[in-house]
Amino acid sequence: MAISSARSSATPPEDSAEPAGLTDVYAHPLSTRRLPKHRMPQGPHDPDTVLQLIRDELDLDGNAAQNLATFCTTWSPPQIHRLMDLSLVKNMIDKDEYPQTAEIEARCVRMLADLWHAPAGGGARGCSTTGSSEAAMLGGLALKWRWRAARQAAGKPADRPNLVCGPVQVCWEKFARYFDVELRQVPLQQDATGMRPEQLSAYVDENTIGVVAILGVTYTCDYEPVRAFAEELDALQRKTGLDVPLHVDAASGGFVAPFLHPDLEWDFRLPRVASINSSGHKYGLAPLGVGWAVWRSAEALPEELVFHVSYLGGDMPTFALNFSRPGGSVIAQYALLLGLGREGYRRVHQSCADTAAALAEQIAEAGPFTVLYDGQGALPALSYTLTDPDRAGFTLYDLSEQLRMRGWQVPAYPLPPDRGETVIQRVLVRHGISRDKADLFAEDLRHCLRRLSGTGPDAGAPRVGFHH
DSSP states (O other): OOOOHHHHHSOOOTTOOOOTTOOOGGGSGGGGSOOOSSSOOSSOOOHHHHHHHHHHHHTTSOOGGGBOSOOSOOOOOHHHHHHHHHTTTOBTTOTTTOHHHHHHHHHHHHHHHHHTTOOTTSOOEEEEESSHHHHHHHHHHHHHHHHHHHHHHTTOOOSOOEEEESSOOHHHHHHHHHTTOEEEEOOOOTTOSSOOGGGGGGTOOTTEEEEEEEBSOTTTOOBOOHHHHHHHHHHHHHHHOOOOOEEEEOTTGGGTHHHHOTTOOOSTTSTTEEEEEEETTTTTOOOSSOEEEEESSGGGSOGGGOEEEEETTEEEEEOOSOSSOBOHHHHHHHHHHHHHHHHHHHHHHHHHHHHHHHHHHHHHHTSSEEEEEOSSSSSSEEEEEESOHHHHSSOHHHHHHHHHTTTOBOOEEEOSTTOTTOEEEEEEOOTTOOHHHHHHHHHHHHHHHHHHHTOSTTTTSOOOOOOO
């Protein structure tokens, strides 16, 4: 029977019945109209159709495999996918209902405390979090509580706490604002990739709750010299009596340095390091949703910040900003620690570091760039800037736009004060970024340079915005 053009172009009503036996999702009524965006639909819809239509929308996101901007895990083996499915119902806060999940969390804490050289028998404490940002805030809270208790015990005012740091991730700015702490952010020296120890004495005083050292600076990917910070603070204590603890923000480096730089002293081997935060879903290789906070000892974590939950006749101390949260990524973290072991993590990260170093060589040879960090000695990553921005004829923002036309996501941003006039790009090489993929990126980058400089075959073509 013929169908009139008016009838076929009309949008069927939302509650129209789905044809019996029709299995093609793009012929279902839900596929022939715009998806609801402001009100829930009145009735149910075929779940396969809903799945496909939402998947179609998600296809408009950037390709995670080409995302060179994120530190986060974008590839996991199939066994981890299956574990995440099995763990869908596990709630980390319900330790009575899921005691084995709580035990797995405790195993991870013990393994990380050992990996980061916590004193044997010292009673290291720790917990999982939703990511390194929450873990950093917990570390900051412990510093503030310890400082306040010491000030009150000495009969001194405790109303003007400050925290000293270099170019930190925005989570520390949030911590300072949310918990009423002055953030003393030390400006970058010329040609420096992070805070330097000789800068500390000008910023530390009796109201300093702690100093944050970054093992893997967000902007440049380099390590700050944690041991040198500790030595500077030791000298400051001998001179002034101020005993200022160190917190190491090892969001990325905490799962890299132990395997690629085992002799680097940055962790609890330094007595001044009171606490460490890290991200399991970055170079810890776990899926999104897990971070870790570990304290040297029970004394480093004030008891009033800890809540105790009893399960199976035992005691499980908890310390977190969130309440209900999924346990799958914690379970996946344990599976990775167990399955890869130290040698497996070393191989994965060494492969990434070798790829980063090779890519840095290609960037340096491309012509207009100065490499700031070449992937050696810190994170498997690289950062670079234009050697002569005034004569390049384009900006790194232009280059980012061009790279996105091929699907690559590479950030361009200014360095923090006092080097805000320097704009850089950063490339992160993670598990899943192969040498071949890095070479493909380098070739696309060279093509973009030819286009921007007017020397490529399509140099005269009109510029267009990012599209799929």
